[in-house]
Structure formats: structure tokens, C-alpha cells
Amino acid sequence: MQNGPLRIEDFVAQTDGVNLSDLPPAAQERLNDKLADLTGGSDGSGISQRDTDGILVSKDLDGREGFETIADALAGQNLQNAGDQTGSPPDSDAAILVEPGTYDDGPLQIETTGLTLLSREGPGETTVESRVTVSADDVTVAGLSVSPPDPGDAQGADEAIRVDSSADDVTITDNVVEDFARNTGTEFTGVDGINIFGGDGTDAVENVTVRGNIIRQLQNTGNEETDYPGGAAGISLQGNVRNPTVENNTIEQIGEEVTNFGFGIVVRGTGNNDQTPTEVTIENNDIDSVLSDPDSATVGVGIGIGLKPGGASDVTFAGNDISNTEFLFEDKTATVDLGSFVEDNTVDRGALVEDGDFEGVPGGAPERNVISDSIQFALNFATTGSTVEVVPGTYDDEKTFNGVNGLQIGSQDAGTDPESAPLADISIVGINGRPNIPGWVQILDPGVTFEGFEVTDEVNGYGLAAFEPDVTVRDVTISDVTNGLFVPSAADVLIENCTVENYSFYGAVVSGRGSFGGATPTISNTIFNGASGGGAVGVGVVETEATLQGNEITGNEFEGEDGAGVGMFSGAAATVQENVIANNDDGIFVAGGASASDVAATSNDIVDNRVGVANETATAVNANGNWWGDQGGPSGTNEEPNQGPVTADSWSTQSGPDWNTNGGSTSAGATGFSIASTETTRTAESWGGPMPPAEPDRAE
Amino acid sequence: MNRRQVLATMGALGGGGAVVTGTGAFTSVEANRDVSVQVADDTDALLRMAAAGEGNDEYVTTNGGELGINLTSSNPTDAGGQGVNANATTVIADLFEIQNQGTQEIDVEVTPLSFIDTGSGNTLVVLVVPQTGFPSVTLGVGDTETYSLLVDSFSGGGNLQISDTITVTGEAI
Numbered sequence: 001m002q003n004g005p006l007r008i009e010d011f012v013a014q015t016d017g018v019n020l021s022d023l024p025p026a027a028q029e030r031l032n033d034k035l036a037d038l039t040g041g042s043d044g045s046g047i048s049q050r051d052t053d054g055i056l057v058s059k060d061l062d063g064r065e066g067f068e069t070i071a072d073a074l075a076g077q078n079l080q081n082a083g084d085q086t087g088s089p090p091d092s093d094a095a096i097l098v099e100p101g102t103y104d105d106g107p108l109q110i111e112t113t114g115l116t117l118l119s120r121e122g123p124g125e126t127t128v129e130s131r132v133t134v135s136a137d138d139v140t141v142a143g144l145s146v147s148p149p150d151p152g153d154a155q156g157a158d159e160a161i162r163v164d165s166s167a168d169d170v171t172i173t174d175n176v177v178e179d180f181a182r183n184t185g186t187e188f189t190g191v192d193g194i195n196i197f198g199g200d201g202t203d204a205v206e207n208v209t210v211r212g213n214i215i216r217q218l219q220n221t222g223n224e225e226t227d228y229p230g231g232a233a234g235i236s237l238q239g240n241v242r243n244p245t246v247e248n249n250t251i252e253q254i255g256e257e258v259t260n261f262g263f264g265i266v267v268r269g270t271g272n273n274d275q276t277p278t279e280v281t282i283e284n285n286d287i288d289s290v291l292s293d294p295d296s297a298t299v300g301v302g303i304g305i306g307l308k309p310g311g312a313s314d315v316t317f318a319g320n321d322i323s324n325t326e327f328l329f330e331d332k333t334a335t336v337d338l339g340s341f342v343e344d345n346t347v348d349r350g351a352l353v354e355d356g357d358f359e360g361v362p363g364g365a366p367e368r369n370v371i372s373d374s375i376q377f378a379l380n381f382a383t384t385g386s387t388v389e390v391v392p393g394t395y396d397d398e399k400t401f402n403g404v405n406g407l408q409i410g411s412q413d414a415g416t417d418p419e420s421a422p423l424a425d426i427s428i429v430g431i432n433g434r435p436n437i438p439g440w441v442q443i444l445d446p447g448v449t450f451e452g453f454e455v456t457d458e459v460n461g462y463g464l465a466a467f468e469p470d471v472t473v474r475d476v477t478i479s480d481v482t483n484g485l486f487v488p489s490a491a492d493v494l495i496e497n498c499t500v501e502n503y504s505f506y507g508a509v510v511s512g513r514g515s516f517g518g519a520t521p522t523i524s525n526t527i528f529n530g531a532s533g534g535g536a537v538g539v540g541v542v543e544t545e546a547t548l549q550g551n552e553i554t555g556n557e558f559e560g561e562d563g564a565g566v567g568m569f570s571g572a573a574a575t576v577q578e579n580v581i582a583n584n585d586d587g588i589f590v591a592g593g594a595s596a597s598d599v600a601a602t603s604n605d606i607v608d609n610r611v612g613v614a615n616e617t618a619t620a621v622n623a624n625g626n627w628w629g630d631q632g633g634p635s636g637t638n639e640e641p642n643q644g645p646v647t648a649d650s651w652s653t654q655s656g657p658d659w660n661t662n663g664g665s666t667s668a669g670a671t672g673f674s675i676a677s678t679e680t681t682r683t684a685e686s687w688g689g690p691m692p693p694a695e696p697d698r699a700e
Numbered sequence: 701m702n703r704r705q706v707l708a709t710m711g712a713l714g715g716g717g718a719v720v721t722g723t724g725a726f727t728s729v730e731a732n733r734d735v736s737v738q739v740a741d742d743t744d745a746l747l748r749m750a751a752a753g754e755g756n757d758e759y760v761t762t763n764g765g766e767l768g769i770n771l772t773s774s775n776p777t778d779a780g781g782q783g784v785n786a787n788a789t790t791v792i793a794d795l796f797e798i799q800n801q802g803t804q805e806i807d808v809e810v811t812p813l814s815f816i817d818t819g820s821g822n823t824l825v826v827l828v829v830p831q832t833g834f835p836s837v838t839l840g841v842g843d844t845e846t847y848s849l850l851v852d853s854f855s856g857g858g859n860l861q862i863s864d865t866i867t868v869t870g871e872a873i
Contacts, residue, residue, distance in 0.1 A: 031825065
């Protein structure tokens with residue numbers, strides 16, 4: 001008989017067909033609260049005549065019939081307060097109810113079919129300091145805190161809760177497995193919180209449910225003189241296991257950064273047979289902080305599967321929340337669709353590598369699909385020409401260069417040694433939103449596509465710098481930088497649909513200086529918002545040709561009059577078409593050393609600048625067909641007329657995108673006369689603004 | 701042996717509302733889920749079953765001589781309540797009582813004392829909570845045991861139903 005308030009466990013123990021695992025923990029908690037109100041009694045003595053109809057285990061029997069240890073209850077020995085009876089093993093379907101206390105009974109082996117091992121007041125009050133092994137069908141283990149001692153090299157002592165011997169229909173629910181550490185021993189062995197072990201190749205462990213448990217603080221350092229003797233796993237499904245369900249568990253702090261490798265949940269084989277788990281359901285688990293020793297060659301993995309070929313299709317993942325692990329997911333069969341995985345589960349961030357090259361990497365699978373916590377780390381396994389998709393998140397611990405976080409795509413030597421460009425033709429693409437890199441990005445291999453990101457810091461003065469041909473930067477926002485983009489004069493370089501804002505100097509520098517030149521990079525449909533950060537020049541072009549098309553370049557000023565929307569400097573020429581160039585000091589500035597005859601600035605909106613076009617050269621710049629903000633043509637709504645030789649014989653009588661050349665030329669045609677070029681005779685003011693900065697150093 | 705029938709159902713979900721727990725009357729606001737608990741006729745004169753008369757009698761019905769406990773829309777309260785709230789624990793304290801009207805001391809046991817229905821992540825739980833003895837109680841001649849009802853719907857409820865039978869056993873010691 002017991003006193004005290006009733007708990008939901010009492011009702012479960014009394015009712016056939018009802019399991020504690022049927023009740024969500026939150027519902028259990030509030031039911032227990034209400035039961036305490038109803039049955040606690042004003043003096044706390046609670047309900048009387050309370051016989052839970054189970055086998056009682058208590059550290060304080062106080063005259064009641066029962067056992068003082070769980071081991072005695074399982075063996076049916078040393079029964080207390082029962083007269084002449086000394087006890088007998090529990091019958092099938094019996095319930096052992098464990099009262100609060102710490103039980104250090106040695107390994108517990110459950111071999112009774114249908115047995116329920118249940119704590120009376122939950123894992124917060126009931127600790128088992130030994131391993132619990134279930135070897136019989138229909139067993140339930142619920143509500144215990146399990147913290148076995150350091151297993152060292154002891155065989156079979158390295159799992160806190162284990163289901164084996166082909167046991168079927170076992171439920172492990174609402175337990176806490178914690179503070180399980182292996183800090184001695186020299187053998188290669190693992191530490192598992194809950195292990196479902198199908199060691200018999202002919203008789204599977206079937207229909208096991210692992211639900212609502214908390215597994216935390218597992219580590220495996222082994223003896224400190226031994227390097228990396230093994231790993232740690234929160235929940236491990238191994239070998240011949242059929243139809244297991246792992247759901248609603250919380251798994252955290254696995255590996256604790258001192259362990260060779262770790263898994264939150266792992267589905268894998270055994271050395272006993274060639275079977276791997278089938279019909280596996282892994283749903284609604286919360287996995288956080290699975291981290292290996294940073295000095296080890298292996299990592300922490302949120303969910304990992306290592307199955308025989310074809311086995312991955314037998315695993316269902318849904319509703320899991322995974323965060324702060326080195327690999328959020330690892331598929332050694334390289335068959336799981338990672339895009340579907342991130343749609344069906346929640347990850348705090350992740351770079352998706354499919355068919356990654358893991359040749360020579362520990363783990364035995366040369367090709368894997370992984371979701372990496374780090375883009376930079378993922379690139380180690382990406383293959384030439386592949387696509388790495390990246391989900392939204394903040395990628396703030398990528399590569400550090402000059403003390404600043406950033407992403408290095410490719411090799412420093414790519415330009416001189418193509419063999420050193422393993423990331424050639426790779427695409428890195430943000431999906432399902434825009435991942436944020438609070439740092440710099442450098443593209444050092446050719447053929448790279450970088451798409452769909454936010455870049456919000458810089459190194460060596462630039463937010464994003466490319467150095468090789470065939471690079472595409474698309475749909476990227478670059479902000480909070482001195483200079484936004486470094487665009488090399490290299491073949492087939494394209495910047496499109498980007499936004500550059502909060503820059504204090506140049507939005508972009510297109511450069512043919514140094515080792516670059518001879519190509520015509522293109523910047524299209526990109527916004528350069530100089531006003532947002534005090535930018536001086538939207539796009540600066542130097543020693544190269546460039547195509548600027550469809551861009552919106554606004555608000556670039558420097559000390560009141562020496563900024564420019566587009567600045568063309570020594571050796572520069574450009575086709576500037578279909579842009580909106582507004583509210584800058586100079587809309588377009590052509591320096592004395594530029595190749596003005598090769599500048600075509602046509603079909604743009606050039607409005608509301610201090611000067612529309614300022615040309616320092618003696619050669620006229622072709623500026624026909626632009627909308628100047630007024631049907632009267634130059635200088636329209638710009639504060640001052642164009643400066644230097646600027647040809648604007650015709651102009652558009654409306655703004656883009658429907659530019660025309662009806663202004664000027666139309667009236668000439670009507671009269672049958674040709675009018676002279678409207679070259680301005682006003683000398684361009686000397687450029688007092690900043691010159692384009694040099695290209696940044698490559699990240700090392 | 702006296703057979704009693706317990707039926708609990710949960711209908712469609714609705715908006716939130718207030719829940720009054722603990723002793724006293726229960727008032728439901730805008731609840732449109734139903735929990736029905738019915739107790740069938742008891743022909744054994746040794747045991748009397750009746751509403752406890754502690755303010756929750758509205759949930760206890762008599763139909764054809766059978767005592768019933770009905771929390772459904774078919775038995776709305778005077779204030780209009782027609783069921784329990786979703787995602788809440790509803791306590792109906794001191795709902796009904798069992799009295800030993802026999803001539804000797806007996807053990808009274810009600811089984812089962814809990815009912816659970818689950819589906820699509822929702823659960824509906826009904827607990828029959830005795831006041832003084834668990835799971836059984838010894839009643840002297842004329843003694844009474846009072847039972848409360850505890851109903852929990854989690855998380856949003858859903859079209860859950862519990863339809864089952866309980867058995868009340870009165871056995872002379």
C-alpha cells in the first residue's frame with residue numbers, strides 16, 4: 001500500500017491495453033498536476049488504500065511488500081514484508097513499479113514477456129545506474145533515468161538501454177539517458193544511449209518503439225593515452241531490425257566535442273550478420289549539438305544511415321529538427337533525396353552534397369549524400385560540375401581569413417594549375433530562401449555559379465570577389481562592405497540580378513588590371529544603391545571592356561560632386577544600355593584615359609544626377625537614345641548639362657523600358673535636315689573622386 | 701457484479717474557451733467537443749450509484765432508471781456548455797458516488813479507471829478518480845465513495861472517441 005497523490009502511471013498500471021507512451025509528455029504532466037490536486041490530500045498524505053497492483057520496488061518499503069532493488073524484483077528474490085514468501089520472478093505482463101531513488105543494482109536483464117518496468121514518479125526522481133537490457137517480447141521500459149557507469153573495455157557495457165535477442169514489440173518510452181561517459185579503456189568501442197540490436201540474421205527485432213526519451217551528455221574519450229577509440233550515438237538501430245519507430249525523442253550533447261565521432265540517431269549494420277534495418281520510421285525527434293572532437297578526422301552527425309544497397313528507401317524521415325551538428329544528415333548509400341529531406345525535416349542550416357566524394361575519408365563509404373553544417377566543409381566533398389544547394393541559415397563559422405569569416409570557393413592556384421581546381425564548374429545555390437554569409441566570398445575556381453545568398457562582410461576591402469573565367473554570380477545581395485564586387489576581366493563572367501547596398505566606396509569594380517584583361521564581363525539587372533551606405537561609385541570599369549545592362553545605379557556621391565553612377569577609367573570601355581542611372585554626382589563619368597570611342601551609353605534613364613554624362617576625353621561619347629528626364633532631351637532633369645564631348649543627337653521621349661530615339665532625330669527628319677551632333681562644349685571637370693581600388697588578395 | 705458503461709467521444713474542434721477546474725461547477729465557453737460518459741442501470745441493490753450532489757449534477761442523467769454521465773451536446777448545461785475544451789484538462793470533481801447499502805463490509809472496485817484514444821497526434825484521456833481508495837475501496841455498511849472525472853484532450857483534440865465499458869464490483873469481505 002502506498003500513500004500520496006495518484007499519478008497517471010497508477011492508472012496505466014491498472015489498465016490493460018493502455019501504455020504510458022500513448023500519452024504525450026505534456027498531457028502526462030498536466031494530468032499529474034490535476035491528480036495531485038484531486039488526490040494529494042490537504043496534509044499531503046494523499047489517497048489511502050492505494051495498491052497499484054504492481055510489483056513494488058522502493059528504497060523505503062516501510063513495511064510494505066516489495067523489493068529493495070530492481071534486480072531483486074526481476075529475479076524474484078529477497079521479497080520483503082511478505083511473511084514466509086521470498087519472492088518469485090514476475091509473471092508475464094506484470095508491472096514493476098519503481099519508487100523514487102537511485103538504484104545501482106548492476107546490469108538489469110529483462111527476460112519476462114510483457115513486463116512493464118515503470119517509475120512511479122518519472123525520471124527526475126528515479127535513477128538507474130546500470131545498463132538495462134530487454135530480451136523479451138512486449139516489454140515496456142518507461143520513466144527511468146538511466147546513467148550507467150564508465151564501461152571501459154567491458155564487453156556489452158557500452159549501451160545504456162539495449163533491446164536484443166530478437167525481442168519484438170518492445171517500447172522504450174519517457175526515459176532519460178544521460179551522463180554516460182567512457183573515459184577509460186583502449187579498445188575501439190562505442191557508447192550508445194539506446195541500442196536496438198538485431199544481431200540474429202534469421203530472426204529480426206521487430207516493431208520496437210523508442211518514443212519520448214531524452215538522451216543527452218554522452219561522450220567517449222577512452223583512456224586519455226588513446227586517440228579516438230570510438231564514437232557515441234544517442235539512438236542506434238543496428239542489424240536485423242524490422243519496423244522500428246523512433247519518434248518524439250530529444251537527443252542533445254552527443255560527443256560533447258571530445259569524442260571521435262557521434263550520431264544523434266544512426267541506422268546501420270552489425271558485424272554479426274549482413275542485415276540492416278528495414279521499414280524504419282524516424283519522426284519528430286529533436287536533435288541538437290552532436291559534435292565530435294575538433295581534432296578528430298570524423299564528425300558529429302544528426303541522423304546517419306549506413307545501409308546495404310537499396311536500404312535507404314526503407315527509412316522514413318519526417319518532422320525531425322536537427323541543429324548544431326557537423327553533418328546534419330549523412331547517407332552512406334548516397335541515394336536519399338536531400339531536397340526532400342530538408343522539406344520534410346527542419347535543419348538550422350545546411351549545405352546539401354549529393355554523390356559526394358568521400359574516397360579516403362573514414363567511414364567506409366566512398367560516395368555519400370550529406371547535409372553539412374558548413375558550406376566550406378561541404379565543398380571538400382563536392383565534385384567537379386556538381387551543385388551544392390544551401391538552405392537558409394547563418395553561416396558564420398566558415399573559413400577565417402585575415403580574421404574575418406568567409407567562404408573560399410576553389411583554390412588559389414586554379415588559374416595556373418587547372419588540376420588544382422576541384423571545384424571547377426560547381427554551382428552553389430541557395431534554396432528555400434536566402435542563406436546569409438556574414439563574411440566575405442571569394443571565387444577562385446573557374447566555372448563557378450554562386451546564386452541566392454546574402455553576403456554581409458568583406459575581406460581585403462571586398463564583399464565578393466571572383467578571379468576566374470566562366471563565373472556567374474546571380475541573385476546575391478552584398479551589403480555592409482567597403483566595395484561590393486570585384487569582377488575580373490575574364491571570359492564569360494556574369495553578374496546578374498544582384499543587389500549591392502550599404503557600400504562606402506565602389507559598388508563594383510570591373511578590372512582588367514594585373515593578370516586580368518581582354519574579356520568583356522557583364523553586369524546586368526543589378527541594383528547599386530549608393531545612398532544606402534555613402535557609396536562613391538556604383539560601377540567602376542578599368543583597363544577592360546564591360547557590358548552594363550538593365551541595372552539600377554543610384555545615389556553615388558563623393559564629397560558633393562565627384563561620385564559617379566558609372567565610372568570608366570584608364571583603358572576602359574563599356575556598353576551601357578537599358579540602365580536607370582539616377583541621383584548620382586555624375587551619371588556616367590569617362591576619365592581621360594578611357595577609350596571613349598568604345599563607350600556606348602544608349603537607351604538608359606539618366607536622370608536627376610548632378611551631371612548626366614561627364615567626359616574628360618577629347619573623343620565624343622555616344623549617348624544617343626537616352627531618357628534624360630525631359631522630352632526636351634539633355635540635360636533634362638540633371639542639374640547641369642553634360643560635360644565634354646557627348647553625342648546625344650537623339651534621345652528617348654519616354655523612360656524605359658520603352659526607350660525610343662524620337663527626340664531630336666525626329667525633328668531632323670521632319671525638316672529634311674540633319675542636325676549637328678549635340679556635343680557639349682562644356683569642359684568636363686577634373687575627376688576628384690576616388691580611383692578604383694586594386695583587386696583583393698586571394699584568400700589563403 | 702454491476703455493469704456500468706462509459707462512453708466518451710470527442711467531436712469536431714472549435715474555438716478556445718474557459719475551463720474551470722477543481723471543485724464546483726464546470727462551465728464551458730464556446731466548446732463544441734463532446735465528452736459523453738454514461739453509466740448503465742444497476743439492478744443490484746447493494747450498491748447505490750447517484751450524482752454526488754456537489755454542484756456537477758448537471759452532467760449526471762437518469763434515463764430509464766439508468767444513471768448516466770453525459771458531457772455531450774445532447775446534455776447541455778443550463779449555461780450552454782456542451783463539452784470540454786481542446787488542449788486542456790477538465791476536472792469534474794465529486795461527480796458520482798457509490799454507496800454500500802448492503803448489510804456487510806465490501807470491497808468496491810471500478811475497472812478500468814482510464815480510457816485513452818489517440819489519433820493523428822491527438823489524445824483523449826478519461827480518468828475515473830476515486831476519492832479515498834485506489835484502485836479499490838473498502839466500504840462499511842452505509843459508507844460512500846465519491847468519484848471524480850478527469851478529461852484531457854491533447855493537443856488539438858480531433859475526431860476522437862472513447863466507447864468502452866467499466867465494471868463495478870462489490871464483493872463482501
